[in-house]
Amino acid sequence: MNHCSHCxxxxxxxxxxxxxxERHxxxxxxxxHYSNPRIIAGCLPIYEDKVLLCRRAIEPRYDKWTLPAGFMENGETTEEGALREAWEEARAKIAVDSLYTMFSLPQINQVHLFYRGQLSSLDFEPGPESLEVRLFSEDEIPWDDLAFMVVGKTLKHYFNDxxxxxxxxxxxxxxxPKGRDWKPPKPARYTLGNTGPVNPDA
Known part of the structure; x- marks a missing residue:
């Protein structure tokens, strides 16, 4: 931050x-000027024995698979944010069961929340931030091509539970993995088509 947003x-x-x-x-x-953690809200969409994943059409982690999730907007609850992201990324309608996973990532000033829920219909398709949207059973999950650590952990918790x-x-x-003293590289400025968690290790 270089200049005061007030004057x-x-x-x-x-x-x-x-x-x-330290504060600005x-x-x-x-x-x-206080800088506080950013909240990412998302869904774990379930249909029978499968979960819905999106293949990212944006950076970071272009072409990798993820659960629908993104930064909350002002004026919405975490659940509303999760449902909005599911619609924006997968055109998916979900009946939320409950909050399921919560991850604190202090090194990148983020908190990730995932709600477990049931797909209300199979009428889904890629939104503008997704290349592809598919249902996966446990043995079909592309574990080596998941976009973020929190996605893999949420999926593993679900299949175990x-x-x-x-x-x-x-x-x-x-x-x-590099330790508590590791700091992420400064992210590029956000531009149209470049949204989502700023750190590929999240």
Whole structure:
């Protein structure tokens, strides 16, 4: 951040009085700009013994398979965001069962939430962010071609839990394989057609 969104003047990264971490503070109007974690909401769409996956038509992880998910919009609940993403990416209508997985990724300032739900119909098709949308049974999942770590973990939890028929909420803090001190490269600016989680290891 270079300029204050309140008055347009330059900002400085300092620890404000009474705080314990650096914030961008305006040099002119003293407005403190807080940067908070971003929430990604998504769905685990289920039909009988299969799950619905989308093959990405956008970066990052173009051409890789994922669950429908994306950044929440202002004014919506996490469930509404998950359902919107399912419609935008797969034109899928889903009856939500419950929140299923929650992952904290502090190194990239993200929280990922996935809702488990049933496909209301088989009338789905790729949205503008997907190349292809398909149902997969467990032995058909393209494990080596999944876009994000959180997608693989959610799928593995689901297929394990399906054996007992019990689906507790799974919560996990994920640390990058390179360690807690690893920092992702600075992402490119968002442009039309470039949306979604900024880090391929998410």
């Amino acid at each position: 347009g003047e330059k900002v400085t990264l300092i620890i404000p009085p009474g705080d314990d971490r 503070v305006c040099n002119s109007c003293d407005t403190i 399906r054996q007992s028929g019990q689906y507790p909420v799974r919560s996990e803090d994920l640390v990058h």
